[in-house]
Amino acid sequence: MFFDYFDDAEGMVFRPPSEAKSLILRVTIGCSHNACTFCSMYRDVRFRARPLEEIAALITKAARYYPDVRRVFLADGNALVLATDKLLAIMNMLKNAFPKLSRITIYGGPRDILRKTPEELAALRQAGLAIIYLGIESGDDAVLAKVNKGVTAAEMVAAGRKVLDAGIKLSTMVILGLGGRERTEEHALHTAEVVSAINPTMLxxxxxMLHKGTPLRQAAEQGEFQPLSPYEFLVELRQMLKHITLSEPCLFRSNHVSNLLPLAGTLPQDKEQLLADIDEVLTHFKDKRTPTFNDEGPF
Ligand code: SF4
Structure with missing residues (x-):
């Protein structure tokens, strides 16, 4: 449910797959970082924080069309960049406008999380913030630096733990193949380390996907970045999963449209089954080395 349909939309709207039934409220437009070399989402969008009056008008209009909204997702790319007072005011308006509201979720960048104090995060949780979505992307410092994520692996761990320590659920994303052939081993092992240190609620x-117009796509076209083959993607995933060690349950999904093999389970209990599923598929590959890449993904 995308409410900017009724407004003058600026750029495309993105949301996590699990927010398909949520009202998408764009409290910011674009991403204030907008520098990751693999990301095309907000490349041509100028970042701006919407003024509170603009957001209030959107909420009033949304409540007229969808009075029974139960879930709201705050977008765009790193809406958590907003000052805590402003986020609390928005959440308060949402509660007043939608009596059945039960869940508010948001995209947050690692720097946005690190800037908040534990008290601010606790206040957001008390106000109804249920989940923060965080793109870990990689746990390898060299890969994080190369793709311009803007943080180190240690900072990523600190950000993830901070969310969980505040009692907010943490849904994380990692990107297979982000280190290319050159760093596939390090990317797998170090990402497993970071995920293990955070122990997110969801992974x-x-x-x-090498999107046209991104620096990473350009690097691949110029031979400076060697993308993985479908076989190598699965080997990397296997390596990553094998080395993830968690003490608390974590819902694992690898069933995005970009993925060759749809996988789902709960870690750590389903780890052996997930590894066996990957092994089964790996035995069927004849061509193990040919990479393919286009806008839709590597397959
Ligand atoms: S922080 Fe997220 S939305 Fe912003 S450029 Fe990086 S991947 Fe894209």
Missing amino acids: SALTL
């Missing part, structure tokens, strides 16, 4: 493994 999604997406497969790298």
Whole structure:
């Protein structure tokens, strides 16, 4: 449910797959970081924080069309960049406008999380913030630096833990193949380390898509970045999963449209089954080395 349909939309709207039934409220437009070399989402969108009056008008209009809304997702790319007072005011308006509201969720960048104090995060949880979505992308410092994520692996761990320590659920994403052939081993092992250190509530493994117009796509076209083959993507996923060690349950998904093999389970209990499923598929590959890439994904 995308409410900017009624407004003058600026750029495309993105949301996590699990927010398909939520009202998408764009409290910011674009991404204030907008520098990750693999990301095309907000490349041509100028970042701006919507003024409170503009957001209030959107909420009033949405409540007229969808009075029974139960879930709201705050977009765009890193809406958590907004000051805590402003987020609390928005959440308060949402509660007043939608009596059946039971869940508010948001995209947050690692720097946005690190900037908030534990008290601010606790206040957001008390106000109804249920889930923060965080793109870990990689746990390898060299890969994080190369793709311009803007944080180190240690900072990513600190950000993830901070969310969980505040009692907010954390849904994380990692990107298979982000280190290319050059760093596939390190990307797998270090990402497993970061995920293990955070122990997120949810983990999604997406497969790298080399979108046109991105620096990473350009690097691949110029031979400076060697994308993985479908076989190598699965080997990397297997390596990552094998080395993830968690003490608390984590819902694992690798069933994004970009993924070759749809996988789902709960870690750590389903780990052996997930590894066996990957092994079964790996035995069927004849061509193990040919990479393919296009806008739709590597397959
Ligand atoms: S922080 Fe997220 S939305 Fe912003 S450029 Fe990076 S991947 Fe894209």
